[in-house]
Amino acid sequence: GPVVLLAGGTGGAKLAAGLAGALGTTADAPDELVVVANTGDDVELYGAHVSPDPDLIAFHLAERIDARGWGLDGDTFHVMDGLRELGVEVWFNLGDRDLAYGIERARRLAAGDRLTDAIGDLARALRVPARVLPMSDEPVRSRVRAQGRAWEFQEFMIVGRGAGPVEGLEFRGVEDARPTPEVLDAIAAARAIVIGPSNPLLSIGPILALPGMREALRATAAPVVAVSPIVGGAVLKGPTAAFLEWAGQPVSAAGVTALYGDVLDGIVCDEPLDPPVGGSPDGSPEAAIPVHTADLLMSDGADRRRLAGETLAFAAVLA
């Protein structure tokens, strides 16, 4: 079966590229790698349906990600310039090609197509060496309470600069959403499941909150291994620390492990688990989960492939 990666848009997307390299998948033979992407960050803007995490994953995998860390390499911003000229307050920047993808996606969704098909076709058009699946076809929207008010997710990240303290997190619509059949089939058939080094609450949280998802991860025969997003005791990008603090967890691999709880069979991190946390409901120290220690920094393609390869080898030992 395939390797299945659960991912958000930065740490998870970088590991996706590493896994494609380690597995040797190509655009013509992508099926060995299935990436399940968070869609809690999706937003309708400018007549487009923007899916930031699935798109970032596709751009990383296609080696088309811009050096700034989002958007397409070499994209232009004429539409945003035009909107500003009209006096529109452009708080969410989107490149012209990026906007084109989002407009076509909105058209297809309005015509009754599934988000899975729209995202799958974009991945094919960009010649992505993996299958990229949205976690769900139904809308789930992350909302944050912070700085004394409620925010839509993108507004919190951009206008609110992702600043804590965080006072609440809600995945609107998640009770009525379901993992897609493609996602459930991939998990059931997987040889390994990797939870990417993404924000455990904002990026992985919506995926795990889907009804039936934790059950599917517990039921599969494949080992479930997380890669910690905490590198050298710190968060590399985004508001992961503020959300761990809100959840009452330390900013450490132990905090991440505690959040994933009993779906996890092992964790790749760069520090001992302190306190030891386990997959057993009673949390007894003897149930502390297996740890593989690795250098977690993914600066370049070689780093990404190395970390992906070590993660796959660790998962194979646990299988």
Ligand code: GDP
């Ligand atoms: P977003 O969707 O863009 O917010 O990105 P993610 O949720 O996928 O990723 C955010 C997390 O990625 C942060 O907690 C970072 O610490 C982590 N991260 C970024 N770069 C790296 C890296 O090179 N290695 C690891 N292990 N984590 C990383």
Ligand code: CA
């Ligand atoms: Ca994201």
